[in-house]
Amino acid sequence: MSGHFRSQPPPTESQAFSKRPQFSGFMKPCRFEGEMQNLEVIKGKIPVELDGTFYRVMPDPHLPPRIENDAWFNGDGNIGAFRIKNGRCHFKQRYVRTEKLVREREAGCALMGGYRNKYTDAVAFKIRSTANTNIVYFNGRLLACKEDSPPYAIDPETLETIGLDDFDGQLPSLTFTAHPKLDPTTGEFICFGYEAKGDGTPDVCYFSIAPDGNFQDTVWLVAPVVAMIHDFAVTENWILFPMIPQTCDIDRMKAGGEHWQWNPDIPFYIGVIPRHGAKSSDVKWFRAPNAFPGHTANAYENADGNIVFDLPITPKNVFFWWPDKDGNAPDPESIASDFMRFTFDPRSSDLDLPKPEILLGEDCEFVRIDDRVATRPHSHTFLAIMDPKVGTNWPVMAPVMGGGHPPYNSFGHFDHQTKKVQKYSPGTMHLVQEPIFIPRSQDAPEGDGWLMGLINNYATMSSELHIVDTADFQKPCAIINLPIRLRAGLHGNWVDAQDIALSA
Ligand SMILES: C=Cc1ccc(O)c(OC)c1
Ligand SMILES: [Fe+2]
Structure with a gap:
């Protein structure tokens, strides 16, 4: 370890992060690696039924980036693991040893340039992944995902990086989504990559992996535009690819510009293929008016064989740091997504989608x-x-919040039968990160269990892990205190101890 510190030359670059909002206040890079046993439980009790690990990832620049105004989404993936057992919680955090991080640590300065733009790099990289978007468990592998590259495999126990994972040579695509789906009935892992033949290519590669790790279907598609396909949806018989109207242009990238530009002049496309035995020519690109599709809740087929697809949508550009061709972007505070439902017939030859229903405004x-x-x-x-x-205390929080990520102050539990939402609001000096759901037991009714997620406490400028019982949603079941600050992350998942033991 110490050897490579000695080999570093004296710094020529600044060793300070810029004063931009995405590097300030709560968003100041955390950069901590290490572990803490027996985290403090400052309220309630951790349910003794919980035995597993909550893995989550945050983009966390390990060094000041080469691009002064670098996007939050370009930070290095730092994986946190909350191991919960017998009413106790232990914490570990470790950076993914991406090619980027390893070579930059060696050099003592950033070598990679802007988000998904290799033309701004100081050296040539084989893999540009920052492994910063999702951490997913499948078939004994913990995968740290970034949608521009194959995933990195991580040791679930030590968080050490095992290496880039090409599924024993079976991965057909240069890229791998950060939102693969596990079918709980068949055990299949359903995946895709877009820009799958390299930067600026319209090729999308769909593939499914059997529970034993063997690849099954592989289908190559061509998209009508080169746009971001961040999340997707899977039903029993169909695959859906919602496209965010952020489009890529190689010439702009070569000139040092951004990979993405907001494009208000194209529809919101949803590509649809049969899940089993599809040919390239089977794809239909359904259209809705220009809009920004958020993450997928779920999709399924109803009794009529129509697809029901639930996701948050807004007409505005959520990625305001990637403006349109004229440099226009919405005021971040004006962006709000409603939870919407598309119901449509995938067999239809009319490609214009029916208007979606607002589930939660x-x-x-x-x-x-x-x-x-x-x-x-x-x-x-x-x-x-x-x-x-909730009465979030913006005047006190604003100077220490930093920026670049959307603010949410509550966890919600939306009941599709009653169309009502219950809320858990941790406080007026608090914002929430993504919640995950853990069932109370394997045979508990749907939605019965606990929500778990990180809370940013702007009074203490540190993080808390809150557990909320879905049967008593108003108050926390347990609050676990971290003596450090974990900046805004993207996604996480609960991995039950049973599942790790089964595949070990
Ligand atoms: C919506 C999230 C999103 C989309 C693309 C990304 O590269 C990313 O990195 C953290 C996040
Ligand atoms: Fe995501």
């Missing part, structure tokens, strides 16, 4: 379901929600 994102019903009808959705009635 409150600003929300980070939608999650009880994963035991994924791809089948769901009646509960959990989400992060912005509730103006």
Whole structure:
């Protein structure tokens, strides 16, 4: 370890992060690696039924980036693991040893340039992944994902990086989504990559992996535009690719510009293929008016064989740091997504989608379901929600918040039967990160269990892990205190001890 510190030359670059909002206040890079045993439980009790690990990842620049105004999404993936057992919680955090991080640590300065733009790099990289978007468990592998590259495999126990994972040479695509789906009925891992033949290519590669790790279907598609396909949806018989109208242009990238530009002149496309035995020519690109599709809650087929697809949507550009061709972007505070439902016939030859229904007209994102019903009808959705009635103390928080990420102050539990949302609001000096759902037991009813997620406490400028019982949603079941600050992250998942033991 110490050897490579000695080999570093004296710094020529600044060793300070810029004063931009995305590097300030709560968003100042955390950069901590290490572990803490027996975290303090400052309220309630951790349910003794919980035995597993909550893995989550945050983009966390390990060194000041080469681009002064670098985007939050370009930070290095720092994985946190909350191991919970016998009413206790132990914490570990470790950076993914990406090619980027290893070579930059060696050099003592950033070598990679802007987000997904290799033309701004100081050296040539084989893999540009920052491994900063999701951490997913499948078939004994913990995968740290970034949608521009294959995933890195991580040791679930030590968080050490095992290496880039090409699924024993079976990965057909240069890229791998950060939102693969596990079908709880068949055990299949359903995946895709876009820009799958390299930067600026319209090729999308769909593939499914059997529970034993062997690749099954592989289908190559061509998209009508080169746009971001961040999340997707899977039903029993169909695959859906919602496209964010952020488009890529190689010449702009070569000139040192951004990978993405907001494009208000194209539809919101949803590509649809049969899940089993599809040919390239089977794809249909359904269209809705220009809009920004957020994360997928779930999709399923109803009794008529129509697809029901639930996701937050807004007409505005959520990625305001990637403006349109004229440099226009919305005021971040004006962006709000409603939770919407598309119901449509995938067999239809009319490609214009029927208008979606608003399920919940409150600003929300980070939608999650009880994963035991994924791809089948769901009646509960959990989400992060912005509730103006909480009375969040913006005047005191604003100077220490930093910026670049959307603010949500409550966890929500939306009941699709009653169309009502219950809320858990941790306080007026608090914001929430993505919640995850853990079932109370394997045979508990859908949606019965606990929500778990990180809370940013702007009074203490440190993080807390809150556990909320879905049967008593108003108050916390347990608050676990961290003596450090974990900046805004993207996604996480609960891995039950049983599942790790089974595949070990
Ligand atoms: C919506 C999230 C999103 C989309 C693309 C990304 O590269 C990313 O990195 C953290 C995040
Ligand atoms: Fe995501």
